[in-house]
Amino acid sequence: MKISNLKTEEVVKKSRKSRCLPLSGGLWSDFPFLSSAGKIFLQLFSFFLPRECPLCGKMPADGRENFFCKECLEELHFVKQPVCNSCGGELTGILEMCPDCLHTKGKRPWKKALSLFIMEGKVQEVIYRYKYRNDTSLARPLGMLCAEKLLASDIHADVIAYTPLHWARCLQRGYNQAELLAKEISKHTNIPIEKLLKRRRFTRQQATLGRKERIKNMQNAFCALSREKIRNKKILLIDDVLTTGATLSSATEELLKKGALEVYILVAARRQSNQNVF
Ligand SMILES: [Zn+2]
Ligand SMILES: [Zn+2]
Numbered sequence: 001m002k003i004s005n006l007k008t009e010e011v012v013k014k015s016r017k018s019r020c021l022p023l024s025g026g027l028w029s030d031f032p033f034l035s036s037a038g039k040i041f042l043q044l045f046s047f048f049l050p051r052e053c054p055l056c057g058k059m060p061a062d063g064r065e066n067f068f069c070k071e072c073l074e075e076l077h078f079v080k081q082p083v084c085n086s087c088g089g090e091l092t093g094i095l096e097m098c099p100d101c102l103h104t105k106g107k108r109p110w111k112k113a114l115s116l117f118i119m120e121g122k123v124q125e126v127i128y129r130y131k132y133r134n135d136t137s138l139a140r141p142l143g144m145l146c147a148e149k150l151l152a153s154d155i156h157a158d159v160i161a162y163t164p165l166h167w168a169r170c171l172q173r174g175y176n177q178a179e180l181l182a183k184e185i186s187k188h189t190n191i192p193i194e195k196l197l198k199r200r201r202f203t204r205q206q207a208t209l210g211r212k213e214r215i216k217n218m219q220n221a222f223c224a225l226s227r228e229k230i231r232n233k234k235i236l237l238i239d240d241v242l243t244t245g246a247t248l249s250s251a252t253e254e255l256l257k258k259g260a261l262e263v264y265i266l267v268a269a270r271r272q273s274n275q276n277v278f
Helices: 008-015 026-030 036-048 070-075 099-103 122-132 136-151 167-173 177-189 211-218 246-257
Strands: 112-118 159-162 197-199 222-224 234-242 262-270
Touching: 112 122, 112 136, 122 136, 122 234, 122 262, 136 177, 136 262, 159 177, 177 234, 197 246, 211 246, 222 246, 234 246, 246 262
Parallel strands: 112 262, 159 234, 234 262
Antiparallel strands: 197 222
């Protein structure tokens, strides 16, 4: 496991701070003239103030509740043009496809993929905390940004779906990060969310495998829960990270097999082939 720029326990603790501001020190030390009653009043009032940036505790950008602050936003690597439509990553050469997609000869079962971030620097920290450190407060800002990306695109989906976890993995982690993200995206776009897929079997963690093993590990990994809800629908499939695309390919193939009209992909981060894997 190799995580660069990951700030250990301190950052995680910060993100779990109470919604209330502390009664002494911090903000209140700027108001020494306030009585205890005044401080209590302000503390209660702080429920209505924008909740702090989940990464650093500063005031969130644009006054949005529980959103990243301006400085943190500037450190996150948003996908920039030109973009590989096959995976949603960035293009670095003169070709219209990134090296990863050239590897699959552009054969992706979905119609188009969008990615919010490139997996590097602070984005790695965000995804690691979201996925492995129980920091579910990150679902909201990530979902808001993904929703904005979707609304600015030419994708018009009838329904939002997400890659499911095996029940044992879900029990171990306590939540499905793709599902939480999908719920936020649904909330901000008004596109209904449906549980359309489940895992057929327990699979090894993709992060521990190489490209070929990942594809093999994911073959026939999903089964559809309702043919009715899939047939003739344009489905947007959500996941947190797209690396080789093996998981999302397998999920997309199952949806197409059950009659989906089109499948689109939206992920929080695209990890391109020269990037660290965890
Ligand atoms: Zn911040
Ligand atoms: Zn690509």
